[in-house]
Amino acid sequence: MNNMKNGSDQNQSQTLTQQSAAKPRGNRRLLWILLFLLVGSAAVSFVVFRYVLPSVYGVPLELVGTWQVAEGNFKGATFECRWNGTAVFTVHKGGKKESDQYAVRVRGNRILLTAKDPTTGDEQTLMQTILKLTDDELVFRDQDEVTYHLIRIRD
Helix, strand or coil, rough: CHHHHHHHHHHHHHHHHHHHHHHHHHHHHHHHHHHHHHHHHHHHHHHHHHHHHHHHCCCCCCCCCEEEEEEEECCCCEECCCCCCEEEEEEEEEEEEEEEECCCEEEEEEEEEEEEEECCCCEEEEEEHHHHHHEEEEEEEECCCCCCEEEEEEE
16 A cells, blocks of 8 residues: 555645646746847837838938038027927027927828917918938028028937
């Protein structure tokens, strides 16, 4: 009887050993699946935010980034164009920083900047004509025929 008891104890310990040995293998598989899902979702998010959404908002990737006015009345001012269809124009006047926010749409070679007038609430749209757009340089002309030369300072 003692032998039977020892035999069943050995069987139980072997079964426990086999189960504990099998458990990490299943855990490793789960970890690999989770890692694969994490990497996959990161890749899909990158593609969506980099290529799909900018085209939905109508802002070409070449225009997205921060640009600085290189010459003219607004020299040193920055124009930050975002992929989500918004832009911020920042200028320093008399030691103070002034910013205007716009909704951006690009139609052909025209940039349409729309902002709400804070006093009246009316929307005003400015139209800029793109004359040159490269990786490092943006040249556009406004409605008053003034030409602005900008250089990219950040992507």
